[in-house]
Amino acid sequence: MTGPEAGGRDQTGRNETDMSDSWSHRLREPLPRRALGPGILVLLWVLRVYVMVAVPLVVYAFIRAFHQGH
């Protein structure tokens, strides 16, 4: 645990009480990838399937409305 509760720096690279330093340059340093547990991995795969179904629905809705409007 390296969170701010521990009094150290969190993964955003700063101490939570440190308010005076530059904000802008730090934004160019990406955060590390999150270690995903099995529950979240399953959730993200379900979400992928959902997105694969939802995106064609959006395209279908647009094309149908486009034809109805002309």
Add this chain to the structure above:
Amino acid sequence: MSGVDAAARPDREDQLRALDRGRVEKARSLGRPFALFFLLAGPGILVMLGENDGPSMISYATTGAIYGIGFFVPFIVLTFLMAFTVQEMTVRLGIATRRGHAELIFDRFGPFWGYFSMIDLAVGNVLTLITEFIAIRAGAAFFGIPAPLAVSGGIALVLFAISMRRYFTWERAALALAAFNLLFVPAALMAHPDWAGLGRALGTWSPLPGGVSASFMTLLLADVGATVTPWMIFFQQSAVVDKGMGRKDIAQGRYDTLVGAAIAAAAAVATLIAAAPLFTNHINVASFSGGADFATALQPYLGHAGASLFALGIIEAGLVAAMTISASSAYALGEVLHTRHSLNAGFLDGKEFYICAVASVVFAALIVLIPNAPLLAITLAVNVIATLLMAPALVFLLLLANDREIIGSLANSARSNWFGGAIVVAIALMGTAYGVITVFPDLIPK
């Protein structure tokens, strides 16, 4: 510019933010709570009033015209409580990480979800911006203002606010404009509402003329879609970061969001009440296509002044949303590309940011002016995108709000997880249902 170069010299963005922070700290040290709130308010109020955009106000007016004062009055209030719960998480995320939502998704969950969220947001925002300019054009039409003039005026105002290159100025300009969302309140008063009926509706969630039907379900889901949308999550978190809010400001960040939700709920309910005479007088609004139609139809009941307020409110709704939505696209692009993304940045330092904001507004405005552009299809697509693709945005919000490695002690508590999780699931399910009903209207019996 490399990260090392940017770190080597104090830049305009940091200097301006430090100036704002100095005022905040002075107000805090002098024990001036109202001054402190005045300085720290902004992202929450803007996101809530930004979502009270042109299409949303039309949705509330349609609800009032079809169902009158009854079930939907407390329901709309409930949707804003849900919106507050969702948006409050973005305040904590922004304060704890000092990073925008798009950047967090990209970094923590990888490029697939990063690019998906970015493309989803970009497409949804551009299409929504088009609907905002449709609203501006429709509201202006009530006053006889030609479409090119109305749209040009809208572009000019949004670009002028951005050109200040100062977050605080942009925010205050947007807040001043957003105050006109309350024009719907005097319009509602001119409808001479039945106060006893309003109180009864709030207390009993009734009446519900016609009971549960396809029309009821569609409006119910549309009103949820009018209150919580993906761009709100991205915008408020980025604005909290750009404003420079820190952990000491978290209470004001919450109040800001709560006040925004309360004002937006008042304006939404007022819009419903203002349109309620159309229900009482059995006016069919099925063929209405925009704000001007409602303003014209309401003129016999609200008078010319009331109808004018309604039309002005529609214009304002479109303008504020155009400012906030274009900013949310620009923030997200900068976050994903790791380029400068601040309304405090200079034009050269933040060129990608400003180009994105300006281009999205100009593109949307020009589409509205194209003769025979598929505006109906665009409006429908906006609804479907915002609702169907709300579920992934909410899931990532909840995951990030529980990511203790980056949010630390500001992570969701068990209670807020149950409460927030239930709301996220409810909104996601309702959004998905609305999207599916919109695409396949024959699925539910008439």
